[in-house]
Amino acid sequence: MENKTENNITEIAFQIILYAGNGKSNAMEAIQEAKKGNFEESDRLIEEAGEELVKSHKYQTELLQKEASGEENPVNVLLIHSQDHLMTSMTVRDLAQEIIEIYRNK
Numbered sequence: 001m002e003n004k005t006e007n008n009i010t011e012i013a014f015q016i017i018l019y020a021g022n023g024k025s026n027a028m029e030a031i032q033e034a035k036k037g038n039f040e041e042s043d044r045l046i047e048e049a050g051e052e053l054v055k056s057h058k059y060q061t062e063l064l065q066k067e068a069s070g071e072e073n074p075v076n077v078l079l080i081h082s083q084d085h086l087m088t089s090m091t092v093r094d095l096a097q098e099i100i101e102i103y104r105n106k
Contacts, residue, residue: 006074012059016082019056023049024089027096034103042100049093056086 030045
């Protein structure tokens, strides 16, 4: 049985995964819209991607601040996965912005 701290870490990990996944999906959709020449929608989606990633990053920052203040956070595979998911999603968003600019300048 997990204790309260472990349950909280698991909940935070799921929030990080949720918002990071939303951001990555929006970024990928933004590329598809740019490919079709629909840059207004592409820009909207890339903006949404950023907003979702900010939400995810806030959960990560919460964990970092707690640890910096001396609170121990149990590390589990789900938390590690959530961190990986967030970093990958941020990279996808950054690359999507570059790809959109390539399509825009064609």
